Amino acid sequence: MKFQAKINSFGENNLGHGPYIEIPKEVYNELLPNTIDKRIKCTLNNLTTISRAMAPKGNFNYILLNKDVLKEIKVTIGDIVLVELQPDKSKYGMPISxxxxxxxxxxxxxxxxxxxxxxxxxxxxxxxxxxxxxxxxxxxxxxxxxxxxxxxxxxxxxxxxxxxxxxxxxxxxx
Structure with a gap:
């Protein structure tokens, strides 16, 4: 499922602070039944794929990012990115070496x-x-x-x- 999203940031005093992408409700509702423990693979700007969990916050769900990911795809808070989400069906919910x-x-x-x-x-x-x-x-x-x-x-x-x-x-x- 592809969509565009703005990179936002939680304040430093909140649990789960840092950069994040909000998941549109319809995307979340369609993906959720196909995931294990809400685990997904998230591809950003067709450049990098990361394993994450879809997390709840108030009345929305999000994917937590980090500075390294933003640096890798050369974006910052406030930028719009192309997001592609798919269920992560791997054994551990992330790649293992x-x-x-x-x-x-x-x-x-x-x-x-x-x-x-x-x-x-x-x-x-x-x-x-x-x-x-x-x-x-x-x-x-x-x-x-x-x-x-x-x-x-x-x-x-x-x-x-x-x-x-x-x-x-x-x-x-x-």
Whole structure:
């Protein structure tokens, strides 16, 4: 479904602050029954496709963007963009790196614990890994996540996970 939308911004004191696009009601109502957890793929100006959730706010629904996306398509708050939305039918509701998939495949116990996490937490961890450009870092950090889950009996503690990342980095220094 294609439409044009203005890039707006929530004030900094609101939950979910930052740039966003309002979804027309008819588009939202048509897409919603075809989505899993309101997950969609959003293509902006035919330049970039991002995975997002359709979120409610008062009497409308929106897609939250970020500065990196705006920079990538060379637009700013107030600009009009071409938006194409389609249901995201992928396993996790967002792309997962090959490296992380391979680590999950190679560690069945860790994979089992990862898949017991809520879909939102899984997406957060996938996002953490996808931020790295280096394939080696993606692999190392994926292993750290699975070891963290095993060490904590399937519980995720982001503060402790950051320490685990730091400890892994320190142990790698020669």
């Amino acid at each position: 090959e490296e992380m998939e391979e680590v999950l495949f190679s560690d069945p116990d860790g994979s089992d614990l990862f898949h017991r996490l809520t879909p939102g937490v899984q997406r957060t961890l996938i996002h953490v890994i996808s931020k790295y450009k280096s394939s080696n870092l993606k692999i190392e950090r994926s292993f750290v996540i699975l070891e963290h889950l095993k060490k904590n009996k399937g519980k995720l503690d982001f503060k402790l996970l950051q320490e685990d990342f730091k400890n892994q980095r320190n142990n790698m220094k020669f």
